[in-house]
Amino acid sequence: MYDDATIMKRVCAGEYLLFDELVLRYRARLLRFAWSKFGNFSAAEDLVQEAFLSAFAARESYNPSFAFSTWLWTIFLNLCRRHYKREQRSPREIVHSSMTDAVVIPEPSSSETPLEIALKTEQFALLARYLSELSEVQADALRLRFFGGMKFTEIALTMDCSLSAAKIRVKNGLLQLAHRFSEASTSEGDVS
Amino acid sequence: MNCDEAFDLITHPTDHNCEELQWHLELCPRCRQMKETLAPALDTFHQILDDSLNDSDFNEMGSDLHQMQDQKSAAHFPQAGNPFLSAETVRIAEQAATRLRAEAESNQLTKQPAKSKLYQRRLMHAALILFAGILMGWGVSALTPENHIPVGANNLQKQQPCLWIAQSTENAKQSYQTEMDRVSVNNVVLSCVACHLQSTAK
Numbered sequence: 001m002y003d004d005a006t007i008m009k010r011v012c013a014g015e016y017l018l019f020d021e022l023v024l025r026y027r028a029r030l031l032r033f034a035w036s037k038f039g040n041f042s043a044a045e046d047l048v049q050e051a052f053l054s055a056f057a058a059r060e061s062y063n064p065s066f067a068f069s070t071w072l073w074t075i076f077l078n079l080c081r082r083h084y085k086r087e088q089r090s091p092r093e094i095v096h097s098s099m100t101d102a103v104v105i106p107e108p109s110s111s112e113t114p115l116e117i118a119l120k121t122e123q124f125a126l127l128a129r130y131l132s133e134l135s136e137v138q139a140d141a142l143r144l145r146f147f148g149g150m151k152f153t154e155i156a157l158t159m160d161c162s163l164s165a166a167k168i169r170v171k172n173g174l175l176q177l178a179h180r181f182s183e184a185s186t187s188e189g190d191v192s
Numbered sequence: 193m194n195c196d197e198a199f200d201l202i203t204h205p206t207d208h209n210c211e212e213l214q215w216h217l218e219l220c221p222r223c224r225q226m227k228e229t230l231a232p233a234l235d236t237f238h239q240i241l242d243d244s245l246n247d248s249d250f251n252e253m254g255s256d257l258h259q260m261q262d263q264k265s266a267a268h269f270p271q272a273g274n275p276f277l278s279a280e281t282v283r284i285a286e287q288a289a290t291r292l293r294a295e296a297e298s299n300q301l302t303k304q305p306a307k308s309k310l311y312q313r314r315l316m317h318a319a320l321i322l323f324a325g326i327l328m329g330w331g332v333s334a335l336t337p338e339n340h341i342p343v344g345a346n347n348l349q350k351q352q353p354c355l356w357i358a359q360s361t362e363n364a365k366q367s368y369q370t371e372m373d374r375v376s377v378n379n380v381v382l383s384c385v386a387c388h389l390q391s392t393a394k
Contacts, residue, residue: 053277058285065300066292074288079281120240127236146237149205157295170203174230181232 004068012059022068023052030076032147036128037080037139038087047083051076066157073148073158077140084136130180137161138173145170198223202230205241 002010004025007018027048034044055062055072062071131139137159144155156166193201193216201213202223217224227234 050277050281054281054285057277057282058289061286061289063289063293063296065296066289071285071288071292074292075285078284078288082284123236124240127240142237145203146205146241152200157292160291167199171199174203174233177233177236178230181236185232 005064008059008062008068009064011056012062016056019052019056022055022072026069026072027052029148030072033076033143034080036124036131036143036147038083039125039128039132043083047076047079051079054079067154069150070154070157073144073150073154077144077158080140081136126184127177130177133180134173134176138169138176141166141169142173142177195220195223199226202227202234205237208234208238 002018002021004022007021011019030048030051031044034047035041038044038047051072054075062068131142134142141155141159144150144158145152148155150158152163152166152170155170156163159166159169161169193212195216198213198216198220201207201210207213217227
């Protein structure tokens, strides 16, 4: 199994098919990030595809002195921000889904029951909703940390900020999220 | 492990239950409090991640989390069949590469002076230690007498003088004393003779 830098080196040398390996390695994480940010699965898929295509097109500018993952995430984060700005410029009303009207429960699979999948989706949707209530940098830092599985140093590089700033963003974001979840569970308790 | 490293592990996507962290949490009430405060958010993240969503899960779950009242979001992307890649996108990738390369180079540059400074400091310490050693050695050699008699030897000499030395010293003292006595007697006789000779001459 080659590391990312070796694969990129070979891709630059003409073994283009090896780029698929990089797509397989990072696609799920990028998708989770974009899906939680925009709540639109097809938009998330398009952004992920665009990020991979631009990394491939600009492959000659890649330098092994920095990690491929940091580069890819930086490209992806910039694309997401550009998309986010476009959305802000043409605002539209977003109705956060409830399970009844938005999420399509898939056919039962051998591994998980529809109920499990539905609960998982609902939990993810709730998290995505609370993340959208945070400031963009805090929410992005949290997404990079948990969905991207990145180290704080990598987050700092990707977001072009200091290491301490990256940690503070994650910490403050988590504090606000925890407060929001606690509020929600309290209100649920009151209703019941 | 310090509290900073503990925070890294508390927020780690996979290693958040490692033994090392548990030990730290048992000892550190501050970090324990922090983890309890963040628990509602952390548990949700970890639960989602522990379910290890993969591509097939995404395909199963693939739906919009938010229901758009209109379908304008599609307008932000090219129509199906058109290439996604634009010059702007490629420029974003190239700019990212340029920035990351510059940061990597600046990191290397800052690391190199740090290394050379460390090397210089070590050299300085070594030189200081060597100088101090030379000074100490010179001082010791200046204080030490030429004939290296053990420190305790002088005291022993004072307490228990060597028998032969003591005897010879005693003999010397005695001979000196008798000599002095003889000299004094001769002097008296001579002085007497001198006086008496003068008187008889007169």
